[in-house]
Every structure is written in C-alpha cells, then in structure tokens.
Amino acid sequence: MTRTKNGNGRCGLLAGGNWIIDQVKIIDVYPQPEQLGNIRSQSQGTGGAPYNVLIDLARTGVSFPLLGAGLVGKDALGDTILDDCRQHKIDVRHLTATRKAPTSYTDVMTEQGNGRRTFFHARGANALWDGSDLDFSRIKTRLFHLGYLLLLDALDLPDPKFGTRAARLLAAAQAAGMKTSVDVVSEESDRFARIVNPSLKHVDYCILNEIEAGKTAGFKVRNPEGRLDPTALRHAAGALLQQGVRELVVIHFPEGAFARTRTGEDFWQSSLKLPPKYIAGTAGAGDAFCAGVLLGLHEEWDLPRCLFTGVCLAAASLSDATCTAGVKSLSASLALAKKFGLNKAPGKSD
Numbered sequence: 001m002t003r004t005k006n007g008n009g010r011c012g013l014l015a016g017g018n019w020i021i022d023q024v025k026i027i028d029v030y031p032q033p034e035q036l037g038n039i040r041s042q043s044q045g046t047g048g049a050p051y052n053v054l055i056d057l058a059r060t061g062v063s064f065p066l067l068g069a070g071l072v073g074k075d076a077l078g079d080t081i082l083d084d085c086r087q088h089k090i091d092v093r094h095l096t097a098t099r100k101a102p103t104s105y106t107d108v109m110t111e112q113g114n115g116r117r118t119f120f121h122a123r124g125a126n127a128l129w130d131g132s133d134l135d136f137s138r139i140k141t142r143l144f145h146l147g148y149l150l151l152l153d154a155l156d157l158p159d160p161k162f163g164t165r166a167a168r169l170l171a172a173a174q175a176a177g178m179k180t181s182v183d184v185v186s187e188e189s190d191r192f193a194r195i196v197n198p199s200l201k202h203v204d205y206c207i208l209n210e211i212e213a214g215k216t217a218g219f220k221v222r223n224p225e226g227r228l229d230p231t232a233l234r235h236a237a238g239a240l241l242q243q244g245v246r247e248l249v250v251i252h253f254p255e256g257a258f259a260r261t262r263t264g265e266d267f268w269q270s271s272l273k274l275p276p277k278y279i280a281g282t283a284g285a286g287d288a289f290c291a292g293v294l295l296g297l298h299e300e301w302d303l304p305r306c307l308f309t310g311v312c313l314a315a316a317s318l319s320d321a322t323c324t325a326g327v328k329s330l331s332a333s334l335a336l337a338k339k340f341g342l343n344k345a346p347g348k349s350d
Helices: 049-060 076-087 124-128 165-175 210-217 230-242 285-298 303-317 330-340
Strands: 013-017 020-027 039-047 066-073 091-098 104-111 117-122 143-149 179-184 205-209 248-253 256-261 266-270
Touching: 013 049, 020 076, 039 049, 039 076, 039 104, 049 066, 049 076, 049 143, 049 285, 049 303, 066 076, 066 124, 076 091, 104 124, 143 165, 143 285, 165 179, 179 285, 205 210, 205 285, 210 230, 210 248, 230 248, 230 256, 248 285, 248 303, 256 303, 266 303, 285 303, 303 330
Parallel strands: 013 066, 013 143, 020 104, 066 091, 143 179, 179 205, 205 248
Antiparallel strands: 020 039, 104 117, 248 256, 256 266
C-alpha cells in the first residue's frame, strides 16, 4: 500500500506529544453539583494525539514505519503504553520513561444517551516533555505530527526566537526535511493566539476541529443555533494560512470536513450517516480523522481521498467508547461509507 521513500529518502510518521491512558466511564447522566450519576461501565484505552494516531494507523495496516516520542512515568500505566506500542510494532526508542512524574491519565465521563464527554485530566509526565531529546537529522520519517498544543506545558512555554518552544521544535523538524503537522486541544481560554499562532509558521499541515480553528483564527464558525457557518469556516481556514501554515489547513467537524490549500483550492467532505445506536462514544474521533488524513498525505493521495479516508476512520472510531478500539483495517473502515452512506455536503447552503 505504501510508497517506500520520498525524494529525500524519508518514509514513515513520527508522532510526539501527549501520551495518556483514558479511563472511560459510561454514565447514565452527568450530575449537577452534589448530585449522583451512575457509572454503567468502565474501560481503559489510549489517549493523546500521538498515541491515538499511531495506534489507529497500526490498526489500519499501514506498512510504513511508525515512531512515538514523548514521556511516560515509570509506573504501571507507562508500562501499559510501552507494551501496547510494541505489540502494534510502533518504535518506542524516543518514548522515554521517567521517575520525575507519573504517566498522564484522563477520566472520560461519557453520557450514555448522547455520547457527550467531560474530561478530568492529570497532566503527569507530558508536562515535562520538550522534545530536546529528538535529533531530526537521525530520524528518517517523512512526517512529524505534534499534539496537543495547549496541553504540553514545557512546549507551550515562550521561546525568544520562535515564540514558543513548540514552534522551535517544529522548525527543527522542517529544517531536517520533514513535513510537520499539529493538532490542538479544545479548551475555553484566550491562550490560542499566544500559544498556537507562533507554531503555524512552521507547520505544513494544520489539522483542527472547527472549535479550535475558530478560536485560533478568531472566527465564530457556528451560528447561535449551533449550525455550521460555511463562509466563516472558509475565512478561518484562510486566516490560518495567512498566519503561516505552509501547505494545507484541514478542519473537521461532526458534519464532515473542509480543506483549503495554500494555492486556494477548497474541498468539502461529508461525514457518514451513522445511526445513533452505532455511536458508542466520540472520544478519539478527531484523532482517527487526523490519522486518515496523514495516511493519505504520506501516500501522496489527492485531497478528496485523504478527507474521505479521514471521515471513514472517524466513523470506525465512533463504534467504541475508547479512542482507538473501534478502528479496524483500512478496507473495513472504508466499507462503512457504502454501508451507511454520507450526510449532505456540509459546504452547501440550504
């Protein structure tokens, strides 16, 4: 399925950033303060951009190299992550265990009826990782995916030359000949412009959800009724390109996805028309979409194929409450589109 190497001899994906164990709890209702909600079931799964994306790609059956970078604690959860990566043939030589902090984890409260999630997060070892252990001249992957900005304390710190340490790290990867991509965490804050924007000048592919794109670019991409505003979405993508993204902005949302290239081409892709009972939880769907797009970009597919692969992997992810267990082979994920069909194109007005 894969090309072997690109023109500068690079092949594969290095993903760095947040390594998290998700403790996913299915609850009957999210309670008000001092009220009770019942936990109906609990499962443990992967969390964080690099962990989810790499496991998703491994589960689809890619044949190019997959490498992880970051920090876990020297503890049981850290051992779980390292063992899981090895079982999926993910190279962990740049994924270090430390005694300075425990492995990061998140309690994910997922409401049974609607799949809505609330996160209680312990930053742990991820807060310490700054990427200084990476020598990009010796790592021969084609792509470097970094996530999540705003949730990597050491990389979110200021840098006198590049604006943030994350921007410095991305610039180093580009200088070595890699293509770079980033993802951002969704949060209610005013930190987006200060922390995300400096990195955009050193990003080839910016892959965000509509909330993150809107906050980073300064646009409201949904109207007061909650409907997607295609014009605002296009403006947000254009603003991100103006802020320095080199090649491509991809914005994903429940209705589908939108991509705009540096040359001004626009592409829309509908999501799959999934029955409500199919959706076990929405955790990880964004990373699954990202994995599909990165797979296509690595293989030099055209953008419509990249976006279609992204929405199919996202749909597969939705079938399980954890972030990655729902993703099966690439052919099985693509077959979901034929089984369920597509929603109306999100870029077309009523």
